[in-house]
Amino acid sequence: MSITVNGLDELKKLAGSDLGTSEWIEVTQERIDTFADATGDHQWIHVDPEKAKEGPFGAPIAHGYLTLSLFIPLFTELLDVQGVTTKVNYGLNKVRFPSPVKVGSRIRLTAKLAEVEEVPGGAQITVEGAIEIEGATKPAAVLQSLSRFYA
Numbered sequence: 001m002s003i004t005v006n007g008l009d010e011l012k013k014l015a016g017s018d019l020g021t022s023e024w025i026e027v028t029q030e031r032i033d034t035f036a037d038a039t040g041d042h043q044w045i046h047v048d049p050e051k052a053k054e055g056p057f058g059a060p061i062a063h064g065y066l067t068l069s070l071f072i073p074l075f076t077e078l079l080d081v082q083g084v085t086t087k088v089n090y091g092l093n094k095v096r097f098p099s100p101v102k103v104g105s106r107i108r109l110t111a112k113l114a115e116v117e118e119v120p121g122g123a124q125i126t127v128e129g130a131i132e133i134e135g136a137t138k139p140a141a142v143l144q145s146l147s148r149f150y151a
Contacts, residue, residue: 020078
């Protein structure tokens, strides 16, 4: 369920709040192959299911950066900032990939709005997130993401 705020003043009031948990999405071989085509990263551990069965994880795994890129669609399920003209990714402070995402796994995001700070013409948010794997003890990714919203 998405939290909707209208404008930067309402966004600032959310600082320190848990944003909740997104819905699950499946990481399919097709998604992994499409990412490999887009990035040119065709390492066998991702795109060769037969060879990957014999590899260290027993199946193909998603690229770490594919998992990271899914932060945005998962995050947009949690927070909708309206009343601004521009929304941009500003960067990342920390990213770790504690556990691989095997093909066919389902992942979701849990997130907290750690900080909201003013920047010229807008606000910058720091989101602390964990991309969880259904049934796994460790998350696929933990991160601090920075985004900017301009009035």
